[in-house]
């Protein structure tokens with residue numbers, strides 16, 4: 464079995480590596496020559512614990528080879544980004560160009576799968592594209608949509624153990640895709656059609672976004688009502704059918720803050736809660752920035768000097784070094800914009816250097832600061848002693864009980 468993975472990013476590369484480890488011969492394709500070069504040299508260009516060792520193993524064994532052009536295979540996987548355009552409209556142009564790149568080499572009996580998070584109807588569109596250019600392949604190839612579900616940081620485990628949803632264009636396509644994934648997935652492979660599988664991925668991440676928005680909304684209410692939101696949620700969650708998530712400084716990353724827009728763009732009249740949740744989660748970051756700025760002003764008014772402010776955390780969630788689409792980065796830049804309100808200490812214990820900010824060691828920053836804003840609840844922050852002499856803005860629940 465030979466498989467060609469189009470896209471060697473955060474999902475394509477780990478999936479290709481795990482499939483190779485389970486005996487599939489892999490051609491990994493990326494348009495970025497540096498990614499191809501690094502992959503062939505056994506250097507993992509993404510951040511994922513334990514994955515580089517596996518990459519080196521499969522490259523050495525000759526099971527995985529990276530290239531800038533696709534090669535003839537038995538199965539093709541589109542694992543490329545689907546960002547959004549200016550008005551939060553999904554952009555499927557990378558899926559389309561990856562599909563066009565494999566089109567000339569597709570042959571009877573092949574499997575074509577889209578894994579990229581995609582708006583409903585994308586697989587139908589790509590099927591139409593394939594058959595418009597290669598009409599002789601009609602009913603002769605297998606087409607399916609199979610979204611990934613892995614949590615960054617825990618990919619090695621989740622790629623193998625999570626259940627997956629597989630939506631074929633027809634039963635034979637679903638069978639063929641299930642046969643491929645069952646080579647390395649131990650979780651259950653659930654059968655459905657393409658449109659349901661596409662919507663399922665969007666639903667999973669929108670569901671989490673809506674639940675986080677509920678927690679963030681509660682945090683705004685509690686701030687006004689002078690109630691500790693962390694205590695409140697803990698108590699409410701003692702109810703057997705209540706399970707509220709945690710508020711924070713906003714929702715970041717490249718999935719949950721993006722995918723709901725793929726629903727709201729296509730179904731604007733029907734997706735009120737999903738759209739509101741996006742707004743609430745975005746607003747939460749703005750609110751945090753305003754809260755820090757106001758606390759700085761108050762400090763100066765009361766103490767007659769400018770405060771030292773510690774901004775704790777830059778990553779998009781706890782205990783990772785991934786800063787992509789991080790609310791904390793937005794908050795730091797918003798607070799610093801046009802502000803000469805004192806000394807700013809920027810902290811991110813999971814990275815050594817940042818290309819824009821000078822980083823301060825977290826204990827030193829905490830000790831020096833008058834105002835401490837916890838933007839991410841990294842585990843190391845939880846070991847700091849609560850200091851009542853400081854203004855502590857605990858947006859991410861570092862000191863929650």
Ligand code: SAJ
Nearest residue numbers: 612613614667668671708709711714715716718719779780
């Ligand atoms: N967050 C909160 N409060 C919470 C939980 C999370 O504010 O209670 C914030 C985080 O700090 C972060 C953001 O939400 O900024 C997203 O973090 P996350 O851990 O919820 O999710 P991701 O983006 O790392 O991964 C998600 C996962 N989807 C779901 O849990 C439904 C993962 O399984 C998907 O594979 C991934 O998106 C993806 O690639 O789509």
